[in-house]
Every structure is written in C-alpha cells, then in structure tokens.
Amino acid sequence: MEVIFLLIAISLLLAGTFLFLFFKAMKGGQFDDDYTPSVRILFENPPKKSTKKNPSTKQKSYE
Template sequence: MEVIFILIAISLVMAGSFLLLFFKAMKSGQFEDNHTPAIRILFDSKPSKKSNKVKSTKSK
C-alpha cells in the first residue's frame, strides 16, 4: 500500500514539472507561429541527386 502512495507522489511531481515546462514554452513564444506549418507542404524540397527512373525488367 505504501508503494502506491510513493508512485502517486512521483507522478504528481512529474505532471507538475511537465505543466511548468509547458507554461515556460508558452511564455517564451514557441507556439506562436501558426502560418508556417500550414504552408510548409507547398514548398518544394531540394531535388535529389539520384535519378528517379524505374528500371524495366524483362521476363522470359
């Protein structure tokens, strides 16, 4: 029974620390860029050096 109280205390400390880290990230402005993720798919990536040709195989 004592182990459950220890686990609950540890989980509350961890949850509180994650909550504090989340608020710190919100305060520093990490989540304020709403425009770039929406248009990121529209940008072309650099073309690869490999050719994209498909080799044809002949079956005999």
Template sequence: MEVIFILIGISLLLAIGFLFLFIRAMRKGQYDDTYTPSVRILFDKAKDNKSNKDKPSTKTK
C-alpha cells in the same frame, strides 16, 4: 500499500514538472507561429530536386 503513495507522489511531481515546462514554453513564444507549418508542405526543398536529377530520365520522345 506504501508503494502506491510513492507512485502517486512521483506522478504528481512529474505532472507538475511538465506543466511548468509547458507554461514556460508558452511564455517564450514557442507556439506563436501557426502559419508556417500549414504551408511548409507546399514548398519544394532543394534536396528533393537534386535527388531527382541523379536518376536517369525514363521519358521517351
């Protein structure tokens, strides 16, 4: 029965720790950029274009 009290104490400490880290991240502005992730998929990266140039073209004229 004592084990359940130890587990409850450890889980409460863990939850308080995660809450503290979340509040600290919010205050530092980690989640302020809401625009960039939504449009990131629309832009091509230079790495993707280089890998396409290495492949031979299968188009026929």
C-alpha cells in the same frame, strides 16, 4: 501499500514538472506561428456573398 503513495507522489511531481515546462514554453513564444503570416498574402480570399436580398426580383418562367 506504501508503494502506491510513492507512485502517486512521483506522478504528481512529474505532472507538475510538465505543466511548468509547458507554461514556460508558452511564455517564451515556443508556439508562436511565424510561418503563416508570411504566406497569407499568397492565398486568395473567397468572394464575399451579398446578404442583401432584392424582393422585387422575380424569376421568369419559360413555360
């Protein structure tokens, strides 16, 4: 029974260590994206669709 308490304590210590290292990496800029802003200019933006509808435009029927 004492083994399970030891394993729980070790797992909590290990999880806390990983959490600390993760936050340290986040604060240090480890996950900042330096590549995408430099190549963003190479990609074309899709054309914007007009949201304005003209109700006076009628479709012509060719019957």
